Amino acid sequence: MDGAFDIPDSTDWLxxxxxxxxxxxxxxxxxxxxxxYDTPMTTSCCHTFCSKCIRTSLSTDGKCPACRTADQASKLRNNWALQEVVLAFLAARPAxxxxxxxxxxxxxxxxxxxKSGKRKRAVLDSDDVAQMEVEGRSTRRKSQRIAASHGSQPEAIDEVDDSDAGSTFEPEHEEPIDDGLVECPLGCGKRMKIEAVEPHLDRCEDERKQASRSQSRTPLSNGLHRLPNTNNSSTTKPQDRISEFNYSLLNETKLRKKLEEASIPxxxxxxxxxxxxxxxxxxxxxxxxxxxxxxxRELLQELDTWERTQGGRAPGVNGLASSVMRKDFDGVGWANKxxxxxxxxxxxxKRKHGSPGTEGEGTGKNVDEAGQDGTTVKSLEGAGDIPPPSGQSARAGEENVEATDLFAPRRDESMTPSGEQHHDPHNNHTRRPSLPIDVTPAVAGSPPRKVPMFRLPEVPVRDVxxxxxxxH
Amino acid sequence: MNSVASKRLFQEYKQLTLNPPDGITAGPVNEDDLFVWEALIQGPEDTPYAGGIFPAELKFPKDYPLMPPTMKFLCDIWHPNVYPNGVVCISILHPPGEDPNHYEQASERWSPIQSVEKILISVMSMIAEPNDESPANVDAARMWRERKGEFDKRVKMDVRRSLGL
Known part of the structure; x- marks a missing residue:
């Protein structure tokens, strides 16, 4: 969250x-x-928004947010002039x-x-400049993402400055000395007796080669953060835009396949x-x-952020983060309520458990409930591609038999201890008598008996x- | 974890703190959760609500600013456009799209370019000038239309009571 706290803001000028x-x-x-503006785009009604903003907005209700004229994402046009204005302003802003x-x-x-203020001000000035520089750097870093390739101007200027400083200092050391020695004709700057030139030349050439190699390496690495960018933009630029599907025509399986093809979750x-x-x-x-x-890869990371804030791993309605319990969570109050x-x-x-016919179903259902209640399961599965329990139960028919075989034992091991950690307060008094969580580890505990979650166990589990x- | 919504809410929070409009204070109840805000609105001058301070709660959806927040007064407020449970009914808080009742034009409704500040200013002017075309509190609307004196008196009583007088 910290990054959010130094957002440059128009109130800074007040x-x-x-x-x-x-x-x-x-x-x-x-x-x-x-x-x-980050990549400003103009709509057909001539309003301008960030590309991502207007695209998201249009896919929600298909209208320009400013004037509510119907519009399509395909009709958006880049506003390069505005982009440059923003970048120029951002560059000038800190100073x-x-x-x-x-x-x-x-x-x-x-x-x-x-009167004493004056002296103080002098001190303040240097502080200010230092602060200015720090600010300048931080805002620039912030805006780097926004910055386009022409936007690297401020950086470029910095670099030029550096190298200028270097080259203007060097010549000052050189003074023509008349000491009867000859300068290396290859220009390495060494001076020697005329006889020494011949043997020196070989060495010098080698040195020069080395030097030139390392020199060519330095500018390369200097330019590295710029060069690939221009390369990138030329190679990745022609990437084709993709379009949304007609989702109503696709059934869930087909859609899932399409997503897999696009290599997104x-x-x-x-x-x-x-x-x-x-x-x-x-x-x-x-x-x-x-x-x-x-x-x-960066885009996929961004999609992951979306997943955790607005998508399937988003905090629930009550505003709790998916894996973190609120610090001041009133466990006792919750339990009582x-x-x-x-x-x-x-x-x-208990009732379900009592009638052996519905045995398996009861267990499965309760694990699910525990998952929904706790949301802990999500975090446990976090690394894997295993869907959260709700999704799991939704497509129970498809792949569940294998899935649950894999899934159930693992969940049982991990579920119980962490379930206790997260939900100690209210689980404490419900867990003891509640069967499902106690039962499942026992079921899974006997390895040769692989009991899929929704199939009836051959051996009655009732003894547990x-x-x-x-x-009984 | 910085979603679009929380970034924008933070930006708005900063703006509202450093440059607040007259008679309005607003901010997150708890800085850990930017999606629940509390706002204090002053009763507009020259209305029976003058002198009152009306606390309200704003709840933002995960896909803010695509969808509007909901707003609920945390105190008793007798007003044609506030439901008896405190929920505010005002077009700027209604999600974009067509109004099934055709009471309001699409242009008045929520759009991502609106902001908390605009909502609160709209609510303030709604307090000053009730809209009785689509009342949320029918009794209050009728009283406001037919017995203005009684309406004013009741509102003033509420205000005095809320201030502990």
Whole structure:
């Protein structure tokens, strides 16, 4: 979250003599994300937004957010001029802000009207400059993602400065000395007696080769962060934009296959698949619009962020993060509040457990419930491609027999201890009598008996609950 | 984990803190969760609500700003456009698309270019000028239309009570 806290903001200009720049800065913000335009695109109704923003917005309701004219993502056009304005402003911003703040401080100082203030101001100045530089760097880093290839100008200038400084210093050391020695004709700068030139030449040539090799290496590595970028943009630029499918014509299996073909995660119910694919299309196409496209891997990472914030691994309705329990979570209160529900569930489980006919079903269902309640299962599976329990039960028919064979024992091992950790407070008093969680490890504990979650076990498991409540 | 929504909410929070509109304060209840805000709205001057401070809760969806937040007053407020349970009914808070009742134009509804600030300003002007075309609180709307004096008196009573007078 920390990164979010130094977002440059138009309010930075308020209370400085340059407060009108606040309006300018706001004008350079996309009205959807309220940040500086990142790859601005113009709609057919002539409104401008970030590529990703307008694409997402259009795929939600197909209208321009500003005037609500119907529009299509395919009609968007790059606004390169605006992009350059934004980049230029971003480059000038830190310095301008530094000046503005200095001016403001000076004015305040003047208001106080003390003489000693002057000396203080001098100190302040150097501080300010240092701060300015730090700020400049951080905003620049921030904007690097935004920055297009022409946007690397500030960096380029920095580099030129450096090398200039180097080259202007060197010549000063050279002074023509008349000491009767000859300079190496190959220009290595060494001076020697005329007889020594011949043997030196061989060595010098070797040295020069080495030097030139290492020299050519240095500029290469210097330019590395720029060169590949231009390369990238030329090689990845012609990437084709992809389009959304007509999702209503595809059934879930076909859609899942399409997602797999696109090598993006393909778990979850159809609704989630559609949402994920739409997000992927928008990410991908916005990347095609960009003058500095990112690699597919970065895009996939971004999709993963989406998954964790808005997609299938997003925090639940209650706002809890999927794997982290809130610090001030009132476990006892929760347990008391839901005592009735817990009791009912336990009761149901017991009843189901009692009648051997519904045995297997009962177990499966309760594991599911535990998963939904806890959301811990999600985090446990985090690494794998195994869908969360809800998805699992949704397509119970398809691959479940193998899936659960693989899945059930692992979950049982990991489920119980961490389930306890996360939900200690309310599980404590419900867990003891609740059968399913106690039962399943026991079932899975006997290795030769592979019991798929939804199939009836051949051997009645009923004996296990004997320790639960006094035996049958 | 920085979603589009939380980034934008943070941006709006910063803007609202550093440059707040008159009579409005708003921010996340808890900085760990940017998706639940509390807002305080001053009763507009020259209305029976003047002098009152009305706390409200804003809840943002995961896909904010594509979808609007919901807003609910945490105090008693007698108003034609506020449901008896405190939920605010105002077009800017309605998701984009066609209104099935055709009461409001699409242009008044939520769009991603709106913001918390605009919502709160709209709510403030809604407080000052109720819209009785599609009332959320029918009794309040009728009272406002037919017995303005009684309406004002009741609102003033509520305000005084909320201030502990």
């Amino acid at each position: 209370n400085t003599p340059l407060n009108l720049l606040s309006t300018l800065e706001n004008a350079l913000h996309c009205q959807i994300c309220k940040e500086f 301008a802000l530094g000046v503005a703040r200095k001016e403001r401080d000076a004015l305040e100082e003047a208001k106080r009207g003390t 393909a778990w979850g119910p159809k609704q989630l698949l559609i949402k994920r694919h739409t997000e992927w299309v928008n990410l991908w196409n916005a990347n095609c619009d960009s003058s500095r496209p990112r690699s597919k 839901n005592r009735g529900d817990f009791a009912k569930l336990i009761d149901q489980a 609950d004997a320790d639960g409540h006094g035996g």
